[in-house]
Amino acid sequence: MANVSFSAGYSPDLKSPVADDSSIIVIYMVRRCSRCTCNELATITLTYQYSRALVWIDDLTAERDPHAYDLCDRHGVRITAPSGWRLEDRRNRFRVVMPNRLAG
Numbered sequence: 882m883a884n885v886s887f888s889a890g891y892s893p894d895l896k897s898p899v900a901d902d903s904s905i906i907v908i909y910m911v912r913r914c915s916r917c918t919c920n921e922l923a924t925i926t927l928t929y930q931y932s933r934a935l936v937w938i939d940d941l942t943a944e945r946d947p948h949a950y951d952l953c954d955r956h957g958v959r960i961t962a963p964s965g966w967r968l969e970d971r972r973n974r975f976r977v978v979m980p981n982r983l984a985g
């Protein structure tokens with residue numbers, strides 16, 4: 882088991898002056914790959930609609946959807962649509978446009 886140590890000046894004591902009312906606490910909810918034998922971090926979300934025979938791959942959604950599958954990079958690149966289905970990759974579809982770069 883790894884040893885845990887704290888660098889000089891850091892105190893885990895929540896009553897320290899650092900953790901006053903003006904502090905912002907950020908909690909990251911880590912989501913893992915849905916494959917049962919995989920424990921990698923999820924990076925994409927897979928959804929499908931049976932009636933349209935359509936599979937979508939999106940960047941990891943902001944919130945967990947019980948009807949979607951979160952997958953890691955390794956399992957994400959292996960996705961293929963079943964025969965007769967269409968796979969639509971919607972990752973990076975929305976990009977930030979810099980208006981000053983469009984001007985000629």
Ligand SMILES: [Zn+2]
Nearest residue numbers: 914919953956
């Ligand atoms: Zn995985």
